[in-house]
Amino acid sequence: MTKVITPSVSPVRKRRMAPLEPVSPxxxxxxxxxxxxxxxxIWSTVTLGGFVSPTFLASPMTMVREGITLFTEYDFLHDIGMTVWRVMGGFILASIVAVPLGIAMGAWKPVEAFFEPFVSFCRYLPASAFIPLLILWAGVGETQKLLVIYIGSVFQITLMVAVTVGGARKDLVEAAYTLGASNTGIVRRVLIPGAAPGIAETLRLVLGWAWTYVIVAELIGSSSGIGHMITDSQALLNTGQIIFGIIVIGLIGLVSDFIFKTINRRMFEWSTL
Structure with missing residues (x-):
């Protein structure tokens, strides 16, 4: 009787630092x-060790101390509220216009041919370049700041949504036609549901860009907001307050990004985004 020798299977060892190898939460x-x-x-070593003058870079402890002063003496919470309101206001206005237009451009090629050259052209124009014109047209009030964020966001959202919708799977569209769907039904029942996770991800990314536009808008002709505080602190050479304002912007952006991700994950659990 012949003895059958089965090769021993060694357990797959986890590869460390391998490309694309995931890590645990x-x-x-x-x-x-x-x-x-x-x-x-490193920041503490450079500042507290005397390698950089406090005039140019405040230490972490000085930054925290100046941050407490902003909240207790200068009503910094109001500045934060005004900046958040401007970002969300301009971003929502841009989304209301850009998402339907982007869906139309992605779904119907004649619409894309009509709008795409102008939208692509405007996408490369920096929003800050419009500030002098917007001040002439709308003054230095809230309308001007909302329009800066709107201009900086609307063209980006439009093109990214159009690309997402236009990248729909052709086999799903043909299958819907085979089942008797109309042209409008294809858009409502195939293109929009299929592109919804990508559209949500686009909005999350552009919201981060909107935060850069609001600071630019608040640097000129503003009496409130984080950007206004940074400008005042720069005039006083108070780098502690400047750094604190920058960190606050980053923290708010991080929180909003986390909220957006959580909402997207729950709304589109079937998606791989």
Whole structure:
């Protein structure tokens, strides 16, 4: 009787630092937190060690102290509220216009041929370049700041939504036609549901860009907002307040991004985004 020898199968060992190898959620938090700790340590060493003058770069402790002063003496919470309101107001206005237009451009090629050259042209124009004109047209009030964010966001959203909708799978469209769907039904029942996760991801990304536009808008002719505080602090050479304002912007953006991601994940659980 012949003895059959079966080869032993060795367990697959986990490859460390391999390309595209995922890490655990715990390790993500550890690595992410570790970077910030390392950054603060280097920052403290450079400033407290006397390598950089406090006039040019405040230490972390000075920055925290100046931040407390902003909240207790200068009503910084009101500035934060005004900046958040401007970002969301301009972003929502841009989304109301850009999302339907982008869907129309992605679904109907004649609409895309009509709008795409102008939208592509405007996409490369910096929103800050419009500020002098917007001040002439709308003054230095809230309308001007909302329009800066609107101009900086609307063309980006339009093109990105158009690309997302236009990239729909042709086989799904043909299958819908085979089942008797109309042209309008194709858009409502195939293109929009298929592109919805991508559209939501586009809005999340452009919201981050909107935060850069609001600071530019608040640097000129503003009496409130985080950008206004940064400008005043620059005139006083108070780098602690400037850094604190920048960090606050980053934290608010991080929170809004996390909220957007959570909403998208719950709304589109079937998507891989």
């Amino acid at each position: 715990t390790m993500k938090w550890v690595l992410g937190t570790g970077f910030f700790v390392l950054f603060v340590v």
